Amino acid sequence: MKRSKRIETLDKRPVNMDGFINEWPEMGFIAMKSPYDPNPSIRIENDQIMELDGKTRDQFDFIDQFIADYAIRKDRAIASMAMPSLDIARKIVDISVPRKEILQIVSGITPAKMAEVINELNVVELMMGMQKMRARRVPGNQAHITNLKDDPIQIAADAAEGALRGFSEEETTTAVARYAPFNALALLIGSQVGRRGVLTQCAVEEATELELGIRGLTTYAETVSVYGTEKVFVDGDDTPYSKAFLTAAYASRGLKVRFTSGSGSEVLMGYAEKKSMLYLECRCLYVTKGSGTQGIQNGSVSCIGVAASVPSGIREVMGENLVAALLGLECASSNDQSFSNSPMRRTARTMLQFMPGTDFIFSGYAAEPNYDNMFAGSNFDAEDFDDYNVMQRDMQVDGGLKPVKEEEVIAVRRKAGKAVQAVFKYLGLTEVTDEQVEAVTYAHGSKDTLKRDVVSDLMAAEDMMKRNITGVDIVKALAETGFRDVAESILNMLKQRVIGDYMHTAAILDENFNVMSGVNTPNDYMGPGTGYRVEGKRWEEIKAIPHIIDPNNF
Amino acid sequence: MEYNEELVAAITKAVLQQINEQNVSQTDRQHIGSAKTSYANARLAEKSTNPKEVVVGVGPAFQREIKATITGIPLDDVLRNIKAGIEEEGMVPRIVKVLKTSDVDFMGLEAAKISGSGVGIGLQSKGTAVIHQKDLYPLSNLELFPQAPLISLEMYRAIGKNAAKYAKGEKVTPIETQNDPMVRAKYQVKAALMHIRETEQVDPKIPIIVWEEA
Numbered sequence: 001m002k003r004s005k006r007i008e009t010l011d012k013r014p015v016n017m018d019g020f021i022n023e024w025p026e027m028g029f030i031a032m033k034s035p036y037d038p039n040p041s042i043r044i045e046n047d048q049i050m051e052l053d054g055k056t057r058d059q060f061d062f063i064d065q066f067i068a069d070y071a072i073r074k075d076r077a078i079a080s081m082a083m084p085s086l087d088i089a090r091k092i093v094d095i096s097v098p099r100k101e102i103l104q105i106v107s108g109i110t111p112a113k114m115a116e117v118i119n120e121l122n123v124v125e126l127m128m129g130m131q132k133m134r135a136r137r138v139p140g141n142q143a144h145i146t147n148l149k150d151d152p153i154q155i156a157a158d159a160a161e162g163a164l165r166g167f168s169e170e171e172t173t174t175a176v177a178r179y180a181p182f183n184a185l186a187l188l189i190g191s192q193v194g195r196r197g198v199l200t201q202c203a204v205e206e207a208t209e210l211e212l213g214i215r216g217l218t219t220y221a222e223t224v225s226v227y228g229t230e231k232v233f234v235d236g237d238d239t240p241y242s243k244a245f246l247t248a249a250y251a252s253r254g255l256k257v258r259f260t261s262g263s264g265s266e267v268l269m270g271y272a273e274k275k276s277m278l279y280l281e282c283r284c285l286y287v288t289k290g291s292g293t294q295g296i297q298n299g300s301v302s303c304i305g306v307a308a309s310v311p312s313g314i315r316e317v318m319g320e321n322l323v324a325a326l327l328g329l330e331c332a333s334s335n336d337q338s339f340s341n342s343p344m345r346r347t348a349r350t351m352l353q354f355m356p357g358t359d360f361i362f363s364g365y366a367a368e369p370n371y372d373n374m375f376a377g378s379n380f381d382a383e384d385f386d387d388y389n390v391m392q393r394d395m396q397v398d399g400g401l402k403p404v405k406e407e408e409v410i411a412v413r414r415k416a417g418k419a420v421q422a423v424f425k426y427l428g429l430t431e432v433t434d435e436q437v438e439a440v441t442y443a444h445g446s447k448d449t450l451k452r453d454v455v456s457d458l459m460a461a462e463d464m465m466k467r468n469i470t471g472v473d474i475v476k477a478l479a480e481t482g483f484r485d486v487a488e489s490i491l492n493m494l495k496q497r498v499i500g501d502y503m504h505t506a507a508i509l510d511e512n513f514n515v516m517s518g519v520n521t522p523n524d525y526m527g528p529g530t531g532y533r534v535e536g537k538r539w540e541e542i543k544a545i546p547h548i549i550d551p552n553n554f
Numbered sequence: 555m556e557y558n559e560e561l562v563a564a565i566t567k568a569v570l571q572q573i574n575e576q577n578v579s580q581t582d583r584q585h586i587g588s589a590k591t592s593y594a595n596a597r598l599a600e601k602s603t604n605p606k607e608v609v610v611g612v613g614p615a616f617q618r619e620i621k622a623t624i625t626g627i628p629l630d631d632v633l634r635n636i637k638a639g640i641e642e643e644g645m646v647p648r649i650v651k652v653l654k655t656s657d658v659d660f661m662g663l664e665a666a667k668i669s670g671s672g673v674g675i676g677l678q679s680k681g682t683a684v685i686h687q688k689d690l691y692p693l694s695n696l697e698l699f700p701q702a703p704l705i706s707l708e709m710y711r712a713i714g715k716n717a718a719k720y721a722k723g724e725k726v727t728p729i730e731t732q733n734d735p736m737v738r739a740k741y742q743v744k745a746a747l748m749h750i751r752e753t754e755q756v757d758p759k760i761p762i763i764v765w766e767e768a
Contacts, residue, residue: 027586204694268746303742338736339739366735376700376735376738
């Protein structure tokens with residue numbers, strides 16, 4: 001066939017490099033509704049749920065049982081289940097129905113009913129729902145702070161810059177797993193140099209992550225994964241009950257924790273049991289709710305390539321974010337994984353969370369160039385900072401970030417590097433040279449930094465754990481090496497776990513360590529003239545982008 | 555951003571073709587592959603006491619249902635290079651097939667547990683690899699290579715070498731991390747299909763079998 005030049009041009013567009021697949025429910029490649037999804041049902045006898053979504057108690061797998069026993073309000077179930085799904089969907093977008101009333105209704109419905117409700121909503125309605133149902137009044141944002149070399153100086157510098165730019169939480173992970181203690185330590189220090197009160201976590205194997213948290217080297221945890229089918233849980237040597245124990249372990253030390261789930265994981269693991277991604281994600285979110293954890297990171301997350309490959313997949317992703325909010329959970333709404341070669345498509349995907357605002361729009365945004373992102377690439381990276389800031393300004397939307405000045409960026413990066421250098425020396429870890437700090441201060445990514453001695457770093461990181469170094473040792477090291485302000489910040493972060501208020505739903509801290517959560521600053525949106533509006537000081541901040549034409553120069 | 559457009563196009567085409575064939579035939583939409591291979595008569599792999607040994611645990615579909623990695627590198631070549639890497643360090647490779655699980659970390663750990671040195675390599679049929687050690691948590695590792703499309707034959711050889719060095723108790727410099735932030739966009743659907751194929755071969759009743767005779 002003679003080829004059309006138009007079609008040839010289109011074939012070469014980045015979007016045609018993406019992976020697409022037809023719906024195939026038998027293998028789980030189905031976004032919103034599978035012919036094999038169960039119909040909603042519930043039967044309660046003697047205050048026990050005896051039937052859930054078409055299965056009787058003797059047919060329950062452990063997820064059904066966990067949900068039946070812990071995640072549904074039995075006192076509200078009969079009334080809520082009697083309400084048509086379409087009516088519930090309409091109440092969600094009706095500005096005259098307050099968030100609280102929706103939370104009450106939804107607390108009595110089953111996962112299959114929840115999926116049915118979401119199926120009634122188009123993307124704009126899902127966004128309207130999120131605008132009202134988000135837990136915290138003011139939206140927030142989270143950063144990824146990682147690099148190819150696991151260079152602790154760069155982690156500290158990127159964390160400081162990220163905090164300066166407005167991220168309320170920062171998450172690291174490793175290229176080499178054994179670097180975890182260094183990454184956690186560097187992130188903790190760097191974040192507080194950039195802006196006091198930023199929360200930090202290190203996403204690694206669960207037992208290691210817990211230990212870092214207990215030691216005070218991190219201030220929250222997120223990598224507690226739950227799945228929608230029993231087989232995937234079992235494959236990971238886990239159950240909903242073991243995840244609930246893990247939640248309790250964090251809570252016992254006063255640490256904020258959220259779970260992680262997301263559609264597509266069951267497909268990717270080969271155990272979707274023919275169910276839709278939305279229905280399986282509903283099960284994950286009910287397990288999350290039932291375990292007593294305050295929040296979730298969801299929105300397909302690392303399996304976004306699967307959700308995005310099927311029709312209505314990106315709508316489904318927003319749908320599952322809304323389910324989290326409907327269950328009263330903090331929602332850190334993904335946008336954290338590259339999934340498309342098309343800049344247009346990746347931007348469009350993020351608008352669904354950006355415009356209504358979620359508790360954390362990204363979880364997280366790569367605050368380094370994507371080649372350094374050790375979560376295999378985020379949907380937005382450091383090279384998109386200015387685009388993002390302009391989008392906030394264009395639409396008068398609070399996406400959680402702000403424009404910064406170059407001299408401030410350089411100053412906080414250098415200070416963070418120097419602080420880590422001092423702590424490493426004080427604690428007898430590996431050497432950090434002045435040249436390394438200087439290179440990192442002005443660097444964009446790890447291609448601009450110096451090489452580190454990996455073997456020595458890994459030995460020192462292991463030794464640091466063996467010596468039982470804790471957050472208090474870091475405070476002491478900073479205080480005695482001239483970084484008293486940073487020491488005080490970290491001490492304040494440690495105090496949070498004694499106070500415990502930041503374990504409330506969707507909590508973040510301001511620069512004076514005051515908690516802002518869904519409890520003390522709840523979302524009160526009920527249509528025009530209500531809820532959070534971008535105005536005053538915050539609007540001035542958003543407006544102040546660089547590269548503005550100065551009429552005086554003509 | 556650098557990528558080989560031809561390769562991506564070829565893979566996309568191959569995957570779509572596979573899917574279309576499925577849709578046309580419709581004979582069995584419940585499985586990707588045809589009948590399951592039976593290993594009922596296979597010999598179970600046993601724990602060894604040879605301290606010079608590094609065990610490589612390959613995935614359930616390895617070299618049978620799946621013959622090449624996600625980027626088309628023949629699995630015979632992958633295995634040959636890993637073994638060469640182990641031998642270059644004066645250690646002895648032993649190849650087993652893990653049928654209990656298709657999860658790379660658990661495969662690596664199963665291999666490590668029966669390895670005389672306590673060090674094992676997990677190797678999925680799509681090419682994802684891990685170096686594991688018997689005393690570590692399942693989801694921890696000595697070195698993990700999560701992005702299969704970026705692993706070359708030279709890297710597989712280096713993975714064998716590093717595993718052997720860990721087995722000897724040396725201080726090992728981890729292989730430099732590779733990262734392609736667009737890997738998900740390009741390969742995740744194919745990865746899902748290959749992993750489903752691999753998972754179809756899982757058989758917990760025959761957890762781990764001898765794959766290559768010594």
